[in-house]
Amino acid sequence: MSTLGGAVVTGAGRGLGRLVAGLLVDRGHDVLVTDLDGEAAAAVAAELGPRATARALDVRDDVAVDAARDELVGRAGRLAVWVNNAGVLVTGPAWEQDPQARRLMLEVNALGTINGTVSAIAAMREHGGHVVNVVSLAGLTPVPGEAVYAASKHAAIGFSLSTAADLRLAGIGGIDISCICPDGIWTPMLHDKLDDPGAALSFSGRLLQPEEVVAAVARVLDRPRPVTTLPRSRGVQARLAALAPRLAVAVSPLVAARGRRTQARMLRER
Ligand SMILES: NC(=O)c1ccc[n+]([C@@H]2O[C@H](COP(=O)([O-])OP(=O)(O)OC[C@H]3O[C@@H](n4cnc5c(N)ncnc54)[C@H](O)[C@@H]3O)[C@@H](O)[C@H]2O)c1
Structure with a gap:
């Protein structure tokens, strides 16, 4: 049993979550690797060695989220870190999306983050701990082509900051x-x-490598911060966009055009 306590990562069957789970194992935590895709989670846990175990988990299911938390606490003794990483992106203007796609993004990205955070807080009240929510620049700025995704990520940030304030108030x-x-x-x-x-907007800046985001998660684990943007320059742009929404909406076709050029170049080079 790790003296550092245990960690849970959602959506860790692939992508960023898989690497964040590896980071937490490397830092000495017992890690519960969870994902909607239970087989993918099991494969990642097997790759990470004896400190990692796996569990299929749909973050939309609050009862299942609590059960995952209890499994980890049973094994590790206490919950030190919970990473809400699971996410889905369906693109297109909201009026062209089917209602299930809109619901899916809100439920996984926003409600899933709420479920995980609430569940973690219940286990962390006695010993403390750290909830890390993988959001997106889409939570800070208008994102044509990803409007419902942006709505779900704005919700995740609003919830996280408000809950941090509620903890302080309480x-x-x-x-x-x-x-x-x-x-x-x-x-x-x-x-x-x-x-x-x-x-296109996802490709309109310098595309990040997942390892760069994992390094940012590592920094935040050492020094918690309410909001960390990556890269920093785009974070500044996103915050300016929030201050000048009319301008942000007006220039968005130019930003989308830049993203489409990057997509075309990457397709050619593939
Ligand atoms: N890739 C990007 O450009 C980008 C940018 C900013 C933020 N993010 C965020 O980073 C996080 C990780 O995304 P990624 O890029 O690794 O994507 P990914 O698609 O590679 O991985 C997402 C994982 O979430 C899992 N998942 C989906 N629905 C789930 C559910 N209901 N319950 C549990 N797990 C579920 C998937 O099975 C998958 O393993 C997401 O929250 C995403 O929104 C991604």
Whole structure:
């Protein structure tokens, strides 16, 4: 049993979550690798060695989320870190999406983050702990082509900051909530979207490698921060966009055009 306590990572069957689970194992935590795809979670846990175990988990199911937490606490003694990483992206204007796609993004990205955070807080009240929410720059700025995704990520940030304030108001110390807000990351989420104009904004900056985001998670684990943007320059742009929404909406076709050029180049080079 690790003296550092245990960690749970959601959506860790591939992409960023898989690497974050590896980071937590490397830092000495007992890690519960969870994913909607239980086989993928099991494969990642097998790869990470004896400190990792796996469990199929749909973050939309609050009862199942609590059961995952209890399994980890039973094994590790206490919960030190919970990473809400599971996410889904369906592109296109909201009016062209079917209602199930809209519901899916809100339920996984927003409600899943709420379920995980609430569940973690219950286990962290006694000993403290750290909730890390993988959000997105889409939680800070308008994102044409990803409107419902952006809505779900704005919800995740609003919830995280408000809950941090609620903890303070309630005098509950020792529990940190940190949001990581990256620009587009080259993970399976984007691998099939090079010919999707709806995903252009994800390609409009310097595409991040997942390892860069994992390094940011490592920094935040050492020094909790309410919001970390990646890369920093795009974070500044996103915050300016929030201050000048009319301008942000007006220039969005130019930003989308830049993203489409990057998509076309990457498709050619593939
Ligand atoms: N890739 C990007 O460009 C990008 C940019 C910013 C933020 N993010 C965020 O980073 C996080 C990780 O995404 P990724 O890029 O690794 O994507 P990914 O698609 O590679 O991985 C997402 C994982 O979440 C799992 N998942 C989906 N629905 C689930 C559910 N209901 N319950 C549990 N697990 C579920 C999937 O099975 C998958 O393993 C997501 O929250 C995403 O929104 C991604």
